[in-house]
Amino acid sequence: MSVGLPLEAPTVSGPEEGPERSDFWVYLARKIGAAIVSFVMLLVVGFVIFSLMPSDPVSALTRGRPTSDAQMNHLRQQLGLDHPLWERFLTFVGHTLTGDLGYSYEYHQPVSTLIADRLWPTLLLMGTSTLISIWLGMWLGIRAGWRPGSALDRGASAVSLALWSVPTFWLGLILLVVFGSGSVGGMPAIFPAGGMQTHGTAGGLAPSHITDVAWHLVLPCLTLVAVIFAQYVTIMRSSIIDERGNPYLLTARAKGLRDEVVRRKHAVPNALLPSVTVIFLQIGGMIGGAITVEVVYSWPGLGYLTFTALRIPDLQLLEGTFIVFSAAVIVCNLIADLLYRALDPRVRRQ
């Protein structure tokens, strides 16, 4: 509240392009810098877990396989375990940045090759599931939030709570046994019992291949969607509830717009803004679900790779997948930050 007479009335000149642009670059630089710091911390944690914590990485590596002492010493030298700690860390960082994530003794291949091979299936699964979940979550969340306490709202909350309260993999198992096994109560095996494609089918972009993969994708995708769509419902619902109290909605109503139009053209665009960025932030949470779904359905992605790495355990492979997953989340968070800035007309000018 001003206490005296202002000296001049505030004015605003034309839209300022100059400061806006440079502001953006500063923002971008700041966010990228933060992401880099996060990545370095990630490497530190990875190093601590995989190189420092195991009492003897070599015996961990060769667990379960008869190895002579000479071979173990040779491995020790190879892994540079006789070098000082900081040197090992720097070597590790150097290797990681150049794409060398180690060697998998289980598969007899470089870890990076294994990861590259399995990347696409995981992207396909997570991507499809995300898109479907977003659509479903938004549809349900907007309507639930628009009338809080309504039957739809309470129903959606109950279903979301139930789905959150069961392990993802269990849902997958149930769906698989009911629809994919053909052994339950006369129900035929509608969907494949696992894997990404039927053995022996043509690869590439042949329509038969695409259909085959799609068919295999149904159950895993359904499972993953069931678990994550609830989060998007919650996000959209809270967004809409937050928007509902805003005065500009009353203005819209006063103009004579119907309730549905007020919701669709005024409330939703405003509510979507924070939601879009939250969607990217949720991707990190989805990774756990994706891993277990891949395991249940033997979907040949990074999650399944991680699972097989557990069996020995193949520490180099585990480390590789850990870093890749975590780095992916860091990148998604960065995208979320930039996206918010790019989309919100208010935030654009800061």
Next chain:
Amino acid sequence: MTGPAVPDTAAERRTDGPPGQPLLDVRDLTVTYHSGKIPVYAARGVDVALAPGETLGMAGESGSGKTTVAMSLLRLLPAETTVTGEIRFRGEDLLEANWGRMRAVRWAEASVVFQGAMSALNPVQTVGDQIVEPILLHEKVGEKVARERARALLDSVGVPSRRIASYPHELSGGQRQRVMMAMALACNPDLVIADEPTTALDVIVQAQILGLLTDLVRDRGISLIMISHDLSVLASTCDRIAVMYAGRLVETGPSREVIRGPLHPYSRALAGAFPTLGDPASRLAPGGLPGDPPDLREEIDGCPFAPRCPEVEDRCRTGRIPLVEQGDRAAACVHVPGYDEVVRHG
């Protein structure tokens, strides 16, 4: 009790309906909020009338019910609110209308300039889109024509028309308020309700906005209801003033007379704190009255102002104190000459 007599003061540029028929005739309006567990009696038995082209100011502190009454005219209150009485707009009782009719009346026949333009405007839509929206909704014109009109409206309120593509946050407070006015005029309504149009603005801009508003409504012959807690603002812009306290109408009359010689002790306090233009601090507390307005969750017996009134008598505390007319003025006070007559013949 009858409401204040309808004056045929202001020029009747609008000649809808039989001459002398008020544009707006509100009778016994009672509004009860049910948003929480306890009902809030926000307005009780309010009678207001407005002639075509007339400007009416509704004065009172916050919680007095003035905004409630204004919002109820277009039925913009929350769904759980009970509204009884009559709201006759050009003879038609809006409280009886179905929603389709209400939506048609909204903006096209009566529009609102809301308080706090920053939050009353959609932050992610351009100003132009928001002005065009009601035009496209209520009139059968194309997008281009609507945009042209929007540009013309912006010009008429003193905002450069290139601003049509700006977002609300890119404008100054004063410009946003002007945009709100342009928007309110978009469909050529007969009535504009301005809710505290200048509260959030600094004083120089306030004067500009008030001047603009009065010019606009006068040029187009629009009736105006202006709500404010600032009596000085209303005095300079309105033909008549209605003072509200604790949900009841306590005084009405031509603004000059009400300000110069208030009949009701509350109006006197309000006017007594006659703030000097340029001193925002004095705007808010009427005359340094002791006490607080009554809790609207309780039914009030007698005059709501009794606990704080310097002239209170025993008979003020029970029963309903009706409005007593004095020519084209009226006040709900036992001290108004003619009160006893009214009560006797009541």
Next chain:
Amino acid sequence: MSAPEQSPARETPVVEKAPSRLVPVGRFVVTVLRMPSGLFGVLVMLAFVLMAVCAPLFIHPSDLSVTQATGPLLSAPQHGYPLGTDPAGRSVLLLVIWGSRTSLAIGVMATALTMVLGAGIGLIAGHYQGRTGRLLMHVTDWFIALPSLPLAIALAAVLGQGATSITIAIGVTSWTGTARLVRAQTLAVEARPFIERARALGATDTQLITRQVLPNVMPLILVSSTLTVASAILSEATLTFLGLGDPTSVSWGSLLNNAFMQGAVTAGAWWYLIPPGIAILIIVLGFTLVGRAVEHALNARVSPR
């Protein structure tokens, strides 16, 4: 009290107990139980704990032993085996009941670890604002961004199979939520005027934390812990299912792991797959609803209307 001239302030201890905003515990419990969600949740919790504790009374080692089991192999529910049998002929019902012991135990232990870590970090970050506090918050924020299952898998794999590894893995991946809550509450409590007074009177950091902040933070921790147990049980099931648990102990996750590894899916052995999941569902729901009911009751207390 001494002579009237002496100011009463001299008699008060340097750090008073925080002005209590707590309504007696009894009434609080009743509030929680009045809510249908609270009632259901508490009943479920009690039922499962009872079941887990009493299990040794009616389950013999022979029922759980793979070699000594006498039931038909992997058969559907039938007389004597209400939930059917597993591939070794053991009763699934008994297995599920026995499994609650490990699952609950790990859930509770992991929650305790989470609370200690989270509350500890939260208190320190909230109390020592400035470089320490900000650093801790940056670390917390970074941790939140880290995907939890890969981290848990990494930790459990490196630490070796077993309940301890799983407990530690869950603890390390779950503390961030509590830390944030506790920090926010610590900041709120320390903003109150009597804290300044206590500081001026010479209270040490430890005194402030233990006598002022902690009592006000405990209710929050209570709510947080019920919800944490729920998610810890889910995490335990997932990690055990992936093979990181102790192969000799029976838990819900290990039952499902066995089912999966031994082809219960292709065999269509739904009776082996469904019960452990339902058990998890019920108990997680129970804890979650109790947590929400407690939160509701706490909010109702603080704002008396």
